[in-house]
Every structure is written in C-alpha cells, then in structure tokens.
Amino acid sequence: xxxxxxxxxxxxxxxxxxxxxxxxxxxxxxxxxxxxxxxxxxxxxxxxxxxxxxxxxxxxxxxxxxxxxxxxxxxxxxxxxxxxxxxxxxxxxxxxxxxxxxxxxxxxxxxxxxxxxxxxxxxxxxxxxxxxxxxxxxxxxxxxxxxxxxxxxxxxxxxxxxxxxxxxxxxxxxxxxxxxxxxxxxxxxxxxxxxxxxxxxxxxxxxxxxxxxxxxxxxxxxxxxxxxxxxxxxxxxxxxxxxxxxxxxxxxxxxxxx
Amino acid sequence: xxxxxxxxxxxxxxxxxxxxxxxxxxxxxxxxxxxxxxxxxxxxxxxxxxxxxxxxxxxxxxxxxxxxxxxxxxxxxxxxxxxxxxxxxxxxxxxxxxxxxxxxxxxxxxxxxxxxxxxxxxxxxxxxxxxxxxxxxxxxxxxxxxxxxxxxxxxxxxxxxxxxxxxxxxxxxxxxxxxxxxxxxxxxxxxxxxxxxxxxxxxxxxxxxxxxxxxxxxxxxxxxxxxxxxxxxxxxxxxxxxxxxxxxxxxxxxxxxxxxxxxxxxxxxxxxxxxxxxxxxxxxxxxxxxxxxxxxxxxxxxxxxxxxxxxxxxxxxxxxxxxxxxxxxxxxxxxxxxxxxxxxxxxxxxxxxxxxxxxxxxxxxxxxxxxxxxxxxxxxxxxxxxxxxxxxxxxxxxxxxxxxxxxxxxxxxxxxxxxxxx
Numbered sequence: 001x002x003x004x005x006x007x008x009x010x011x012x013x014x015x016x017x018x019x020x021x022x023x024x025x026x027x028x029x030x031x032x033x034x035x036x037x038x039x040x041x042x043x044x045x046x047x048x049x050x051x052x053x054x055x056x057x058x059x060x061x062x063x064x065x066x067x068x069x070x071x072x073x074x075x076x077x078x079x080x081x082x083x084x085x086x087x088x089x090x091x092x093x094x095x096x097x098x099x100x101x102x103x104x105x106x107x108x109x110x111x112x113x114x115x116x117x118x119x120x121x122x123x124x125x126x127x128x129x130x131x132x133x134x135x136x137x138x139x140x141x142x143x144x145x146x147x148x149x150x151x152x153x154x155x156x157x158x159x160x161x162x163x164x165x166x167x168x169x170x171x172x173x174x175x176x177x178x179x180x181x182x183x184x185x186x187x188x189x190x191x192x193x194x195x196x197x198x199x200x201x202x203x204x205x206x207x208x209x210x211x212x213x214x215x216x217x218x219x220x221x222x223x224x225x226x227x228x229x230x231x232x233x234x235x236x237x238x239x240x241x242x243x244x245x246x247x248x249x250x251x252x253x254x255x256x257x258x
Numbered sequence: 259x260x261x262x263x264x265x266x267x268x269x270x271x272x273x274x275x276x277x278x279x280x281x282x283x284x285x286x287x288x289x290x291x292x293x294x295x296x297x298x299x300x301x302x303x304x305x306x307x308x309x310x311x312x313x314x315x316x317x318x319x320x321x322x323x324x325x326x327x328x329x330x331x332x333x334x335x336x337x338x339x340x341x342x343x344x345x346x347x348x349x350x351x352x353x354x355x356x357x358x359x360x361x362x363x364x365x366x367x368x369x370x371x372x373x374x375x376x377x378x379x380x381x382x383x384x385x386x387x388x389x390x391x392x393x394x395x396x397x398x399x400x401x402x403x404x405x406x407x408x409x410x411x412x413x414x415x416x417x418x419x420x421x422x423x424x425x426x427x428x429x430x431x432x433x434x435x436x437x438x439x440x441x442x443x444x445x446x447x448x449x450x451x452x453x454x455x456x457x458x459x460x461x462x463x464x465x466x467x468x469x470x471x472x473x474x475x476x477x478x479x480x481x482x483x484x485x486x487x488x489x490x491x492x493x494x495x496x497x498x499x500x501x502x503x504x505x506x507x508x509x510x511x512x513x514x515x516x517x518x519x520x521x522x523x524x525x526x527x528x529x530x531x532x533x534x535x536x537x538x539x540x541x542x543x544x545x546x547x548x549x550x551x552x553x554x555x556x557x558x559x560x561x562x563x564x565x566x567x568x569x570x571x572x573x574x575x576x577x578x579x580x581x582x583x584x585x586x587x588x589x590x591x592x593x594x595x596x597x598x599x600x601x602x603x604x605x606x607x608x609x610x611x612x613x614x615x616x617x618x619x620x621x622x623x624x625x626x627x628x629x630x631x632x633x634x635x636x637x638x639x640x641x642x643x644x645x646x647x648x649x650x651x652x653x654x655x656x657x658x659x660x661x662x663x664x665x666x667x668x669x670x671x672x673x674x675x676x677x678x679x680x
Contacts, residue, residue, distance in 0.1 A: 065655050068658070079659065116670065117670075118639075123643050124656065203629075
C-alpha cells in the first residue's frame, strides 16, 4: 500500500511517499510554499526521483499552512500531528519534537504510545523562526546553509536579542560595524533562535527523546545551542525537514488501515 | 477523523423573522435601546455617564443617571469593522498601539464624537472602577481631561488574597457612598433607598437568570452555542439594573431549558467536542473564530468572560464583595479555581486561550493559570494571538492550526477513553 504526504509550508513544499506505513520510498522538496508553484513542482520532482506512477498512490493527505487551499488530496491534517507522526516513525522512542519552520516554531509533546498530548507555538513574531535566520543571513551576505560551518569557528558567541527580528537586525549591523568576528555573530544569531525556542520547549515540557524537525533542523549550530540551553541531547536525521510530509503519508496509511 | 472536520454537518434552518417574544429579540432590543435611549435622554438635557463595565451599576440606576459603556461601544465598533480606523485616530494623537484597543477607540470617539458603527451620547461625568483593570484609570483620566468633565473613581484594587477581607469591604463601601454623594452634588439628585432596593432586585434577578442560563451548558450536548453568550452578555454589561433585563434573561433561561428537553441547540453542528474559551472575545474576527470551532464540531460551551457580569447578592455587604470578586480583581489561585469549576461543571475537554494584546493583565497570568487548569482538569490547552478590538494582531491561519491541533488532541483523548472503556 502506497501513501503520499504533502506538506505545504510558508516557504517550501515537501512530499513523501510511504510504503505500508513504514518504508520511506522517496521525498522531494521545492522552494515555494502556499500560493506558489512549489507544491506542483515538488510533486513533479517526486514523480521523477521515485519513478513511481503517482496514480498508484492509495491515499494522499495534505498538511502545513497550505493544507486547506491545495486541491488534490484525500484529506488534511495539521502539521502538529504530522510532525509528531513523522518524527516518531524515524525515532521510535521520541517524546518531544522541536519544529522550527519558515514562519513559526512549535514544540510538540508525545505520550509513551506516540500520540500528541500537548503543543506550544510561537507568538506572532518572526524571532525564533527560520525567517529570523534568513533575515540575518541577508545582512551578513551569507547563505543560511553555511551558518553551521561558520558558527563552528566561534570562540565567544555575540549576544543577540531574541525579542524582535528588527531589533536583532540593528544589533547585528552595529556589531558588524564594531568589527565583531563573523563566526561569533553567526553563533550568536543561532543562539538567539535557540534561546527563544527553548523557552517554548520549557513551557511545553521537555521529555527525552527529543528531536528537531523542519528546515532549521539542518542547522547544527542551532541544534547545539538548543542542546546546551535545554541540557538534553537532540536527535537529528537528515530527513528532518520531511517529517511533516512523512507524518501525513503515515496518517493516510493509518486511515486506510481503519 | 481530522479531515472530516468539514463534514461536521450543519443543520440548516430557514431564517425566520425574530419572534418578539424570543430571548434573542428581547436581548437585542435592550442592547440597542441602551445606546439609543441614552442619546435621546441627552437631547432632553438629562445627565449621562460613561461607565466602566464592572462599576456598581446600582449607583447610576438608583440616581436616574443615564449610562453608556465605552467598553461595550468599542466592542460593537470593532465587531462592525471600524476598530482599525478608530485605533489609527488615537495613534495619530500619540497614543501607543500597546494601549488597550478599547481605550484607543474610546479616546478616538471622544475626539471625533461620531462613529456610524456605534454612536453614543457624550457624557457629563465619568464613572470609573478599576476592578476590571488599572488601564481604565488612565483611560478615564484622559477622557476627563479631553472632555473637561468630572471623573468619579471607585477604587477596587486587585486582591492578592483568596478571600475578600472585611477591611476591603469597608474601604470600598466608603467609596461607594462617596461616589453617591459626589453625583448628588454634581446633578442635584437625591439618593432613594427604596429605589436602590428596587434596582438591586432587578440586578439580582437578571444576574440569577443569566448565571443559570449559562450553567445550562452542563448538559451534553449543550443547549446553546457559547458564542451566543458573547452577544447576550451586552445586556448584562449595560442594562443589568433594569427591569426588562431580568425578564429577557428569564426568557433566555426558559429557552435553553426547553432546548435541552427537546434535544435542540443553537449550536448549528454536531457537538463533537466541548471547550472553554478564555479571555475577551476577538471581536474583529468573531465570525472567523466561531467558524474555526464550529466547522470542527467544537462548541465553546463556557467562558468566565460571560459569567463575570452576573452579580448575585443578598445584602449590601454581599454586593460589595461581589464587586470585589470580579475575574480581573482576584488572585491567580481563586481565578484558577473558578475556571476549573466551570470546566468540570460543563464537561470541558479542551481550553482555548485568547492571548489578547490589548489586555496585558488578563493575558499575562494566563500562561501559568492555563497550565494549572490543564493539569487539574486533564485537558489540553492551546492559545492564539489576537486582540479584542484591534484587527492587526490576528492571523486566521495561525488560529486555524492551533484549533485543529487542539481538536486532534481531544480526538485522541476520546479514542483513548473509548479504548479503556471497551
């Protein structure tokens, strides 16, 4: 039985194909989320990379902010449930998911059996989200994907506000002007995101095993800062950005089982 | 299942003209008359007061002073889509957008003296009580300065203790009579004990019926949609000291009881889940916030916001204690216990918290209080950002995700309970 999950976020669209609710057959990602060509392009990429005729898919579930707008699925479910399901499929002992996406951050708590029991999301502010990192990368004229490597060279991370993206932007500009080392600035920026998100995590209640999902999961500097702040190990899987789509495909499979 | 959200079948009924004997008609008329009658009274040269919502209404009612409620007016303006326009007027005059949006709308109205979305008679005096919040004091002081009219302050400070002390009752009682004497002097009026007794009778009659009506949510399914309460409570804010309010509230109670007996409800969907709503309504998005719940079969069956305007007492002393015990004047433990009781009495399965940018007092302690309520009642809690009157602080997509997440947890809890029972 083949099921498909499509996660239409604010900045990217992700797809995942699952066989029998356990084997991840293929994934795809395209920049461009809700209201763009991103979802269709991600589907095309999935078709090409998997070589699977998508007409053979038994059920498709849509998730993410675009879940209510995208036509072509058999149903929709929130990304909260999907990140919990996707994370748990990859990490069977998982109890806490920290998802940092393009426009929001979520901390999702799972029961021993893997069911979502609680969640906390960021307030209406870009601080602590992927957007914050994008804005800072733009100021530094860097690719956000290089943050991990650059931050690893930091000796004394700079203090950057976690209150407001605009305030933090001004701080980074002044610190750049004052000659603060770029590696320390990048480490400080990643620490700022971690500081904001760890406050959410403490509110939700952190139980091991903890993992990260969403695009920011790839950023090792943020992961390490979160581990330090929460004093816990954070599991990472290269497919972390696809957990929402994988969870949607798993949700579709479970529906078919019922 | 989650994707079946949209399948929560609406029970569509043809719209009929409102029956003049129905509670909806009577309550709607009282609420709209409250503004119109005060405008008419003003034209006739009668004294008009702008009054904060938890000020002892027994004072102006006994003295025959016509009243208007800026909070109620601002809510109406916001619900009709003019919140941002009015907030912009106040902000252009230098008021920060961090200030309560009700205050900004009211201060803008004081300047413009008109707003087609909800006009009101201009006041001769301001009656301020800070048991609802301390922002009220500065808001009314500014109104007093801008309009050059007196402000009478009745100080009911936040009570850090669980019970209302005799000392607090004495303190507030002194101010009650001082406010009465100031108004007598200002307008040449005379306090009448018999009239006071009559007004307290009306107020208690309305309050008892109102509180009993909201308590009908104890039945599953609830005989009403909780969003109805947000509309009906306008009468409790503006007219609870009037005879017709009691009669209309008793009609409401009768209808809810009949609904229960017939298995009917004003909630136009299958009631799959029951939640408590915390905080002031998000008036600019009342429809969106209501639809986000109803489409998923979630009925908001109770909210302390509605019950806050029911004042039931049997003596002067009890009346003062009631005004000292309104939700925003009591400590976290007492606030929590009142809400826990509402959750338990009404079989609530989840808590939806409005983190209201306008109301720092209320929203500030909700993070901890909602955690405690969730633990005590074993229910999931989620919050969303919004504002009682400024539409710029709300995102429907973010609201929708949180509500859906809450529903999915409630759905899992139901499945767990069903599994255990089987």
